[in-house]
Amino acid sequence: MSKSRPLIHAAASAALLAAIGMPTAVWATPAVPPAAAVVQSTPAKTVTNEWAAYIERQYGVKLSGEVTRAQFAAALGSILGTASGLTEAPPSIPSLFPQGTADAGKLPVWEALSAAVKAAELKELAYTYTEEKVAAAWKKAGWTYTKNGVVPHQAAQELAAALDSGLVAPDALTGVTANAATTADLAYQLLGKVAEFHGQSQNALGYLSDDDIIGKLVQAWYESQIIRAEDLQKVVDEALKQNLITGYNLKDTRFDPHFAPERTITYGHSDIVHAIQLIGLLRSESIQARVQLEPKTSAFVYLKEWGEPVQTEDYRVVPIENGNHIAYAKEYDLSFEFASVEEKQRFEPLILRYAKRNQEDVTGLLKGSWWQPLYYSLTELEGYPVITNHVLKDGRFIAQTFTLSEQSQQVIGGLKKINPAVTISSYQFWVDQPFYQYLKGEYK
Structure with missing residues (x-):
């Protein structure tokens, strides 16, 4: 006044x-x-839609269809750029990806999960996982861990930590192979959870x-x-x-x-x-x-x-x-x-x-x-x-x-x-x- x-x-x-x-x-x-959401028990699709609405509104990120590595990297950059929960300076975005680059190519599911784990500051936890713990965690998503498989060992540990820590819901990976292209639905869930882990969600x-x-x-x-x-x-x-x-x-x-x-x-x-x-x-x-x-x-x-x-x-x-x-x-x-x-x-x-x-x-x-x-x-x-x-x-x-x-x-x-x-x-x-x-x- x-x-x-x-x-x-x-x-x-x-x-x-x-x-x-x-x-x-x-x-x-x-x-x-x-x-x-405002219901006690929320269908998975509703949760996905809410993460999409949140990420679009909060960070201006709009995704559809199959998501490229560059798109996912840019979205992670937007979230980490405003994160207050980081214990140190945000990691460089290319370092989040196994190839060390955030090019515009295909983003396999396992790479998206790996990048999200690092962005959420879970990698130290991930690297404590034994092969037995990795295999047990993968079973939650209906996946079978195979040593020397498509997913490198460290990334396999990261995926296990993602499942155990709630960074990704097991049913989000049901029927999805590790090397499949990352969809917008999965990307939105991962981005939303990264934001949540940094105190930027609801x-x-x-x-x-x-x-x-x-x-x-x-x-x-x-x-x-x-x-x-x-x-x-x-x-x-x-x-x-x-x-x-x-x-x-x-x-x-x-x-x-x-x-x-x-x-x-x-x-x-x-x-x-x-x-x-x-x-x-x-x-x-x-x-x-x-x-x-x-x-x-x-x-x-x-x-x-x-x-x-x-x-x-x-x-x-x-x-x-x-x-x-x-x-x-x-x-x-x-x-x-x-x-x-x-x-x-x-x-x-x-x-x-x-x-x-x-x-x-x-x-x-x-x-x-x-x-x-x-x-x-x-x-x-x-x-x-x-x-x-x-x-x-x-x-x-x-x-x-x-x-x-x-x-x-x-x-x-x-x-x-x-x-x-x-x-x-x-x-x-x-x-x-x-x-x-x-x-x-x-x-x-």
């Missing part, structure tokens, strides 16, 4: 803010795409229907803590001091869910009991969705007239020159990837009925319901207004603030004035009407 739109809620502490049904801060992080606690989903949610919340990103905060804290913005949030991109945006809604809040009850509500309505909790720290100006702030492990304040403070509050985003677009559209009516406060009496609402709940989509939803997010990034951390779109250039210009070297990305997305009204300065 720009300085022309001051925060309209005021309270003596974060506890009082929560008590009157208002967020301690209202800036949240749209999730960054990829794919997912991050999810589980499904709404899982018996242990609440336990996982609560554990994730208690394991999270206030996020600190000093270099980013120098810029956005100064923006707070100048009243250029009234708040921002910090997130760690390692927790990005990478869900399919057309089926995803992200919901922000600060009360974990509210999240528990929200999941219970969705379960009671038989809604199917994958769930991820993304830790978030919201920052805003704590005014001196609110009184002496009470600090806790999850709520910190830092004094600034004018006698006010900057407050940092631990919060979360819950991302839901629904089974279908139709399921996604069922979300808002439930929130407006059971998690949107319209009066002081909160009977019949979830605990901690806000006057202006915050939830949003990266793809268009009918009835949702469009606003703009401004993102500053440093390594795995991002700082960002939401504004009305007509205020975007003012915010970008102000941030650039604070630090001309800062890189700011911005994009529009769709937010719920109550939060949009909040940005416009309306209390209810």
Whole structure:
């Protein structure tokens, strides 16, 4: 929000803010795409299609028919080029292939598996395999290991490690010979698993229907803590001091869910009991969705007239020159990837009925319901207004603030004035009407 739109809620502490049904801060992080299934038992073809959708969306890789060595090498390069889980510099792409080259020729299945194992950093494990272990692993795919066969010994070990480690599903190799040409379906599966091994695939606690989903949610919340990103905060804290913005949030991109945006809604809040009850509500309505909790720290100006702030492990304040403070509050985003677009559209009516406060009496609402709940989509939803997010990034951390779109250039210009070297990305997305009204300065 720009300085022309001051925060309209005021309270003596974060506890009082929560008590009157208002967020301690209202800036949240749209999730960054990829794919997912939302059923417990997923057919192999569905999994393949989801990997294809994920790889195409995340890396711009499009494959069909038989895949060449050059195509597979380029795709692996795209994944490794952004991998954060590598223990050292990414290997050169030609070194992943037995011939030491990534030419445009035919890519046999065994070569694709060999390259994927190396890209996934499994080769040391592979080379511990005895011939007996290799033969046992190959049997999972219905293959028979033969010493001095088509597949060289090291590659045979790599294939065994791929099967045992889940890099490739045994049924993906059923009826396929080691020297057959690699199909797009198999390539997509291998590329997806390489990304997964580097932490670039879907991050999810589980499904709404899982018996242990609440336990996982609560554990994730208690394991999270206030996020600190000093270099980013120098810029956005100064923006707070100048009243250029009234708040921002910090997130760690390692927790990005990478869900399919057309089926995803992200919901922000600060009360974990509210999240528990929200999941219970969705379960009671038989809604199917994958769930991820993304830790978030919201920052805003704590005014001196609110009184002496009470600090806790999850709520910190830092004094600034004018006698006010900057407050940092631990919060979360819950991302839901629904089974279908139709399921996604069922979300808002439930929130407006059971998690949107319209009066002081909160009977019949979830605990901690806000006057202006915050939830949003990266793809268009009918009835949702469009606003703009401004993102500053440093390594795995991002700082960002939401504004009305007509205020975007003012915010970008102000941030650039604070630090001309800062890189700011911005994009529009769709937010719920109550939060949009909040940005416009309306209390209810």
